[in-house]
Amino acid sequence: MCLICDRIQSAKNGTNSYVIKEFKHSFFVIGDHQYFKGYSQLILKEHVQDITDLDENIQREYMEEVFQAGKLLKRIFNPVRINYSCLGNFVPHVHFHLFPRYDEDLKLDETKNPWHNMDEFKKYTLGEEEAKTLAKKIALSGN
Numbered sequence: 001m002c003l004i005c006d007r008i009q010s011a012k013n014g015t016n017s018y019v020i021k022e023f024k025h026s027f028f029v030i031g032d033h034q035y036f037k038g039y040s041q042l043i044l045k046e047h048v049q050d051i052t053d054l055d056e057n058i059q060r061e062y063m064e065e066v067f068q069a070g071k072l073l074k075r076i077f078n079p080v081r082i083n084y085s086c087l088g089n090f091v092p093h094v095h096f097h098l099f100p101r102y103d104e105d106l107k108l109d110e111t112k113n114p115w116h117n118m119d120e121f122k123k124y125t126l127g128e129e130e131a132k133t134l135a136k137k138i139a140l141s142g143n
């Protein structure tokens with residue numbers, strides 16, 4: 001089974017500590033590292049490789065969920081902007097990475113590409129309990 005399908009399944013049965021919020025077509029989850037404070041993902045419930053494989057209405061509704069997740073992160077973490085990344089090369093199941101970006105890191109990173117810092121990510125790995133606490137905090141702030 002694919003890594004994201006696995007995460008969707010645990011989100012559906014309530015054993016995924018990273019879930020912030022469930023949308024109609026996706027789960028909004030806190031990222032497994034916090035190199036960028038508030039880093040999270042929006043994982044599509046359905047296993048498709050490319051966003052254009054979806055029915056057009058679902059494409060639109062899923063993008064709306066991406067925007068809602070972005071707004072929630074902006075409200076809570078107050079970043080300068082959010083970098084949205086939808087690649088699917090490593091795990092070919094549609095998901096968006098949401099990287100909140102801040103003045104400090106934008107000044108440090110000349111490329112301004114969050115993936116440039118990938119080697120640092122593992123130093124900021126979240127434990128399951130930390131993830132649960134942070135996901136709950138974000139979810140509650142969104143109400």
Ligand SMILES: [Zn+2]
Pocket residue numbers: 002003004005006046047048092093
């Ligand atoms: Zn999948």
